Amino acid sequence: MSILEQNIDLKRYPTAPGVYLMFGEQEAVLYVGKAKNLRARLRSYFSAAGDGRGQIPFLMAKVRRIETIVTDTEKEALILENTLIKKHRPRYNINLRDDKTYLSIRLDPRDEFPMLQTVRKVRRDGALYFGPYASGTAVRETLKEIYRIFPLRHYPVEVCRRRGRPCLFYQIGQCSAPCHGRISREDYRSLVQGVIALLSGREREVVGDLRERMANAAQQMRYEEAARLRDQIRAIETTVERQKVAGEGGGDQDVIGLHHEGGEIEIALLFIREGKLIGRRTYLQPWCLDEDELLSSFLREYYARDVLIPGQILVPLELSDAEALEEWLGERRGRRVRIVAPRRGDKLRLVELAVRNAAESFRERGKRRTASREVLADIQERLHLRQVPQRMECFDISNVQGTHGVGSMAVFLDGEPAPQAYRRFRLRTVEGADDYASLREVLLRRLGRGLQEGELPDFILIDGGRGQLGVLSAVLNELGLEERVDVAGIAKSRVLANLRGKVVERSEERLFVPGRKNPIILRGGSPALFLLERLRDEAHRFAIGYHRKLRGRAAIRSALEEVPGIGRERRKALLKHFGSVRKLRQADLEEIAAMPGMPRPVAEALYAHLHGDGEN
CATH class of the missing domain: 3.40.1440.10 (GIY-YIG endonuclease)
Known part of the structure; x- marks a missing residue:
């Protein structure tokens, strides 16, 4: 007790x-x-x-x-x-580690000439949203097919109108060029309605309309237009054939299946749109809640984000708080949402399909775990580590001529990236381009906090050779961690040439470990080397991204510091709205004045500052 x-x-x-x-x-x-x-x-x-x-x-x-x-x-x-x-963020509550939301397609029918946009956040802003789509590739394929059938504009009208002629997309037949008056507003609206119907899954309606227009064009001997409509019909039919029909009756549904085994539970979420299965997502959770409470917690955390909420959610069991969840989801969606635990019919078969997907995902995850354990064991053996490196961390430093210095930490858990554990460090004590001092500061901050919180890595990989490894070893000795954390440095391959300088070769990546003079060379293309290179590249990518972000902020701050009425908050709003100084300079006065919260006099002063007093 x-x-x-x-x-x-x-x-x-x-x-x-x-x-x-x-x-x-x-x-x-x-x-x-x-x-x-x-x-x-x-x-x-x-x-x-x-x-x-x-x-x-x-x-x-x-x-x-x-x-x-x-x-x-x-x-x-x-x-x-x-x-x-x-x-x-309690430890024993459900935690959806992958917090990245799927891509959706946005179309605002209130625009003069609506265009398609890919977004990750679904907002209640009056626009139409379609999806979600499992990947950027899926979205690009969908948009490519749509533009071939219904050539909507690709860029903001104001940007295109500044050009002397329509863009390349118009030349290849994937844009109708409303910015240059090549299509009437009524005809463009008919294209928009076709896109909405196609993305909503009403392909028969679209094909029927196109067939009627093709017949009329043929009767009036407008054969080129009839041929174009025929090609559109074929493109739609080809696209629809690739879709997998999941159930009869249509409608938008999210279907959830559960599979528990050992101390874990796999959750599969199927996206059904107009009766078609368009995507799947899975989550692995520790089985620390009963199924009713776990499923309820999952629904609350998943739909609390900016995602599409369908009119119906199918679940494998009755929820004790279904009524409260329906009311909450309905408020977020703006329309009624029903949570259904089907007992027979097509809906039950969809839930069973989701359960099978959860079981299959758990099995595939188990295979990947086994493979990862073998790779980690190989790394332990080849680098002579004291323990299996289940938590691996890699650090990298990025700066340009000593300015805007930053550090990054990438983390792999059991051989897989753990983006939620990545950390960025803005250097506080180091001035100039001193990579060793910068690395020391980052390591002391990370490991010092790790000692306090009781969370230390099993293995640290440093992007660099003996010099960077020496800094890491000194920090570990200073903190008394040399016996608890294994380390290694990875140095990029070198270009080698023969005596005549004619034959050029690239050496393998070199790995340095404390107490060993010569580097360890892992076989090129081996899983162990690939995993270590991937960890190093993640740290480098993360550092470069943060460094560019700081440079962008500094550039827009320096460009706007002298403009009256532009303070800290407005500078941040301008950076968020336009993205960069270059895009801000490209914007005209009306675009700047149209930014939310921007007074007209301040917009005029900003435009004059960016373009010179004589160009306003």
Whole structure:
């Protein structure tokens, strides 16, 4: 019996709906939950039969106190729980590590000449959104087919109108050039309606309309137009044939399947749009919640982001808080949302399909884990490490002539990138281009925090040779970590030439480890070398991206510091709106004045500053 069980009095907790927080050592929030009846829910954690979840005994052994917050309704408890989970990120709550949302296609029919945009955030702004799409490649393929059939504009009208003639897309028949008056507004609107119908899955409606227009054109002996319409029909039919029909009756649905095995549970989410399966996403979670609570938590965390919410969500089991979830989802979507646990028919078959996808994803993930373990074991053996490098970190420094110096840390867990654990460091104490001093500062900050938080890597890879490795070894000795963390340095391959300078070869990547004079050479193309190179490249990419971002901010700040009315917040808004100084300089006065929150006099002063007083 834990200390908490000995001292807790369940009778003092209310029977109202609300949220409960479980605190551990140093007041760290371990778990946040909600309940219709707080007392009954908390009693289940201490019942003789147990809660039924494998990790609950481990959780309760760490809990030191429980705090409750009463709400008026279950829906209010749901919203509050979401807020507290985002604030505290408790260890035992569900955590969707991959927080990247899928791409969607946006079209605003209120524009004079609507255009298609790819976005990751779905907002309630009156525009139409289609998707989600599993990858950028899927979006590009979709847009390529659409532009061939319905040639909408590709760029803002104002940008195109500054050109003397239509762009290349018009020349190859993938833009109708409304910016130069090559199509009437009415004809362009008919193209837009065709795009909306096609993206909505109403291909028969589009094909029927095109066939009718083709017949009329043929009767009037406009054979070129009839041939063009015929090609559009064929393109649509070819595109539709590649789609997999998932169910009869159409409609937009998200379908969820669960597969639990051992101490983990795989969640598969299928995207059904107009009866067609357009994508799949899977998540692996520790099985620390019962299925009802885990599924409810998943729905709250996934749909709390800026994603498309369909009218119907199919789930494999009844949810105790389905009514509150439906109300919350309906408010986010702006229309009614139903959560259905089907028992028969086509909808049940869709759920069974999702369950099979979850099981298959778990099996494939297991294969990748086995392969990763073999690669990590090979790295341990070849580099003579004391332990299997389950958590690997790599550091890199980036600057240009000593300015805007930054450091980066990329992290691989069990051989796979863990972007949520990546960190960026803006150098505080180093001036100029001193890579060794910069690396020392970054390492001291990372490892010092790791000692405090109890989270250290098994293995550190440094992008560099003996010099950078010496800095790393000195920092580990200073912190007393030389026996706890394995290290190595990876140096880029060198270009070699023979005595006459005619035959040029590139050497293999070289790996340096402490206490060894000669570098270790791994076979080119080997999985172990590929993994280490991938880790190094991730750290380099992350450092370069942060460095460019700081340079862009500094450039726009220096360009705008002398403009009256342009303060810190407005500079940030300009950078966010235009993206760079170059794009800001390319914008005309009307585009700058149209930016939200930009007064006309300030826009005129800014334009004059960027282009010279005589060009306003």
